Amino acid sequence: MTNLLAARxxxxxxxxxxxxxxxxxIALPLMMCIAEACWLRTGHPVYRVLARRWAKGAAILFAVGAVSGTVLSFELGLLxxxxxxxxxxxxxxxxxLEGFAFFTEAIFLGLYLYGWERLxxxxxxxxxxxxxxxxxxSGVLVLSVNAWMNTPAGFRLVNGRAVEIDPLAALVSPAMLAEALHMSLAAYAATGLLVAGVHAVLLMKDRENPFHRKALGIALTVGGLASILQPMSGHYAAHVVAETQPVKLAAMEGQFQTERRAPLRIGGLPDPGTGTTPYALEIPAGLSILAYNDPNAEVKGLEAFPSDVRPxxxxxxxxxxxxxxCGMAMAGVSLWAGLSWWRSRSVPTARAFLWAVALASPLGxxxxxxxxxxxxxGRQPWIIHDVMRTxxxxxxxxxxxxxxxxYTVLYAGLGxxxxxxxxxxxRSSPRADELAAALTEDSH
Structure with a gap:
């Protein structure tokens, strides 16, 4: 195995x-805060129980994320x-700045976990x-680095060396806003529906449990709204990719020829040998509209680029x-949830809907x-687009x-x-009768 393959x-x-x-x-602490805010507003103790449960889950996942993130920081230098x-x-x-945000998160998570009776x-x-x-x-700042790798800025290249360095310009490179928006919404959508799926399954086993009902409502609100907004951020991201990395856009869509009114492809298996993408359902002019908001816009195909720079x-x-x-399926379930709530003004709990949420939960x-x-x-063969090869x-x-x-053993163990x-x-999730008793005791 070559060093390049092993490192990648x-x-x-x-x-x-x-x-x-x-x-x-990124997302679970927001849901935790919403649950506690509902408790402060309504005084209903079940929201307090829910916030504490989600806080425990956030602490577990934060600890493992901190370990895996530290490993990544070492790998960047070593590999x-x-x-x-x-x-x-x-x-x-x-x-x-990401390190500063991380330590701020860690400090205040500690205050949150141990401050229930003290603050x-x-x-x-x-x-x-x-x-x-x-x-x-913290997520946005990490994405700013990845965006810079896709659209490097904040320096001038002279004889292979970076001069006239501007760290602020590098921080806000051309792809930064698109990546930060798209990935942040993805985090809220994925986590919201993942948590919703867990509570949907548990609600099917205990249909009268107020804990799972309220948890499902908050999770669907966060995940559903993000899922519905995500296609719009994807449309914006497509514009940025079309302008800054046209070869990546061509690979994403299996677009081999440069043409106007380029079709948007659903499915298909690109064949570099023939320069076609058979088995795809093509929407005429769809890609030109997606990338440039113009059905007659010209989209560059892979054949417009040298073979050694094609991903x-x-x-x-x-x-x-x-x-x-996956994104469209999540948006569909989220719209179902929204329409059901609009009609009944309550969290939908029909069995078919709960099954749909459960099945959609890993899609994010x-x-x-x-x-x-x-x-x-899609950036390959570049580690820094058009600047340094991997x-x-x-x-x-x-x-x-x-x-x-x-590292494979390490991650398997952590997982x-x-x-x-x-x-x-x-397994320790409260049943309806246990929760009722706990809430009665809490109210006294």
Whole structure:
């Protein structure tokens, strides 16, 4: 196994593992704060129980996310020294600010977890709000670094060296807003529907449980709204990709020829040998509208670019199709939830709906993994688009196969621990009769 392949596999595994916890770390604290805000507004104790339960889950996932995130920071230097040597002075500000946001989140999460009986109620809620805000900010700052890798800015290249460095310009590179918006909404949508799916399953077993009813309502509100807004952010992201990385757009859509009124493809399997994408359902002029808001706009195909700068078209196209399919299914379930609530003014609990939520619950995380594949594989062969190739950034130190094996075992162990802890949380979920007794005792 070559160093390049081993390093890419290890980085892909690390990112794929960590991004799940990063997404939950962005969204779950918001849901926790909403639950506590409902308690402060209504005085209904079930919201307080719900906020405490979600806080425990957030703490477990935050701890594992911190470990996997720390591993990633080491991997950047160990696996990609060429990248860090070049990019460190440019994007260091983003990493530094992300560290500040991370420690702020950790401090206030501690205050939130241990301050239930020690802080005034509104001060305690404020601590949770800071956790939610700093978690979202941490995600945005990390995405600013990835956006810079896709659309590098804030420096001038002279003889292979970066000069006239402007860290602020690098922080707000052309793709930054699109990536931050799209990924943040993805985190809220994926986490909201994932949590909704858990409570939907438990609600089917205990239909009168107010804990699961209120949890389902909050989770669907957060995940549903984000799912419905996500296609709009995707449309904006397509504009940015079309302007800054047209070769990635062509790979995403399996577009080989440069043409006006380029079709939008649903499905299909790109064939680089023939330069076609058979088995696809084509919507005439759909891609031109998506990318440029003009049905007659010209879209560059893969054949307009040298073969050595084209990304693996099949991987990118299929990953993009998976992401879009999952997103549309999530939006459909969210619209169902919204229409049902509008008609009855209550959280829908029909068995068919609960099954739909349960089946849709993993789609958000699948979409995130697929979308991240599009972002990273679609940039290949560049680690910094049009500046540095991935082959020039990888370490020359031997033995990366051993490192890959060790980290695989590490992540498998962490994953097993998380599953066991969360299963314990779900099994200890209060039944309706237990919850009624606890609420009666709390009211006294």
């Amino acid at each position: 596999l290890q980085m892909a595994m690390s990112l794929g593992f960590h991004i799940i916890f990063a997404a939950i770390g 990609w020294p060429g990248f860090m040597k070049f990019a460190g002075p440019i994007i260091g500000l983003g990493f530094g 005034p109620a509104r001060a305690h809620w404020l601590a949770g709000a800071i956790v939610a805000a700093s978690g979202a900010l 693996p078209v099949r991987v990118v196209h299929l990953s993009f199709q998976v992401m879009v399919a 995380m699948i979409a995130i993994e697929a979308g991240w594949t599009v972002t990273e594989v 082959t020039d950034a990888v370490t020359s130190v031997p033995g990366l196969g051993i490192s890959l094996a060790v 097993w621990i998380v599953v066991m802890l969360l299963l314990h949380q779900f």
